[in-house]
Amino acid sequence: MTGGSLLGCDDPLVPAYDVVLLDLDGVVYLGDEAIPYAAESLAEVRSRGGAVHFVTNNAARRADTVAERLRGFGVAAEPDEVTTSAQGAGALLAERWPAGSLILVIGSDALAAEIADAGLVPTRTADDKPVAVVQGYGREVGWEQLAEATVAVRAGATWVATNLDSTLPSPRGPLPGNGSIVAAVAHATGRRPDAVVGKPEPALFEQAARRRHADRPLVVGDRLDTDIEGGNRAGMASLLVMTGVTTAAELLAAPPELRPSYLAADLRGLLVPHEIPSYEGGVVGCGGWSVRRANGEWRLAGNGDEVTALRALCVAYWSEAGRVVGADTAATDVLTGLGLS
Template sequence: MSDSGGGRLVDGYRLVVFDLDGVIYLIDRPIPGAVEAVGRLRAGGHLVAYATNNASRRSSEVADLLTGMGVSARPEEVLTSAAAAAEVLRDRFPADAAVLVVGADALRAELRAVGLRPVSRADEAPVAVVQGYGPQVGWADLAEAAVAVRAGATWVATNTDRTLPSPRGPLPGNGALVAALRTALDRDPDLVVGKPEPALFATAARRAEGAGCLVVGDRLDTDIEGACRAGLPSLLVLTGVSGAADLLVAPPYARPTYVAVDLAGLFDSGAVVRVPGEAVTGGWSVAVRDDALEVSGAGRPLDALAALCAVAWSTTETAQRPVRAASPAAERALRDLGLFD
């Protein structure tokens, strides 16, 4: 299944751009099948890139982390929001300009690499504040940033992910810390660099030289929305943050082209589906009854999801409707999709 007609999804694309957290790994462990998927892509002559909003590591560090997990990666294949933010600031301010950093050492290193001077206090007269994820960020960092922004510093956020995935479930992401500063300042950042802004994906897509680029992500509000903004097809995998229930209420600007349970969908046409399908798809029928989405029939769970998307997305109403099963097979499929308690 691909834009080029039948066969494997991946056969329609020269370049595959992966998100990392929730797609390739969870914190420091590869997601099952990720090592094999990247290996198969390279063996088949496909280009691979990685685009991450996590600003706590430099590209070289991410490449080393991936390689240590058995996932082949080179630094030039890794696009980070930290590096993108540093480049934006380099283009806006003179060399050696002071930039207050709220984030990890990797973000400071990226600023130094482009000729800017990272600082940690507002009384060092920073021209900008750059805020990225860092596990050690605390109140004192946010306080200095608030003072600097009120004094006129440009406020740049590497990303606004509300959460980041972990083996214990979603944890606060950079967006949660940006929200704290937003509350204190009663204003938004001047610029958000990472996904869902299209810059990371647009940069990666240029490497495909017009031969086709597919974005693979686990979050509708960053990966998939970013791909939509960049005009690129996308595959949502259900190994990270966004699930089937989120997909049914996704706004038009954050809807994927395809959905798969995991990365096997790249290679197995039976493990991926294009969304939306039709209200009657793959043996399933979905109808609205008593303001609920009722599923009847039998078939692949993913086809049921495609049919559900067809009906759920056919209206401008984005409220979550209950999903009901009208057959034993439908109940099993909805359980597999996490849509049936």
């Protein structure tokens, strides 16, 4: 497992890494809105010879639909550049059960189609005595589907969840994700899923890297508990972008297994070098910022890019638990901008 401290890179991350494995919602788009600089940054990644692959926990869309949606945001994408948790679930179930086995699908028609493509037979009713239940996010999931899942799980069917994301990002703020819906079945049955396919499990990242024949993949995401932890568990370097659900305060409080290798405001961070903060004599320095220990507190001073300030704060916080206090007006303004004041 990687993770635990920030890395430095004297050259831009692309082409230092041979494929960029990107999360989607919160990284490339947010709901139905494109994230600023995403399309331009990924076009520049490709122009520099970098490979791009999209890895999503969302099981509600098939790869061709995901690629078409990305193109609608101005991002070049082909279906074979997309790996979804629905694909992963189909592959896992096909390994465990013979062709023609009945699988109860809780989720979208796209998930059901992936199960069929894997040689299995999707059903929507527990009365068919399915050997397994696969549960993925879908806006259409409601009480009736959850009731069928409950009956099948209580009858002993193998239970596979595409992912356990408790929330998904939106312009209105975090909304219930598949993990929240899985929790309803878990509460009703007293069981937990027998297997989880999506991030932070490493399988999707490993599958995507194999498809790109990559030796040095870089995971890019906005969530610590899925993208970053999954990259760490897969032994891959990771870049956290601050365009999705993770706040600066959550990043500073992250345990080693949830810490990224690199940090950027958005996908432009793929195209620039990354300075590693210095840490000498109890003082962390990065760019125009310094963080020092005084009277039992970390004090931030300086000026410049806010994410550079956050990079320095990460090194300070991860080296020793502390509380950040603005030492001057400039520092207080930065903390406010980072949501730390």
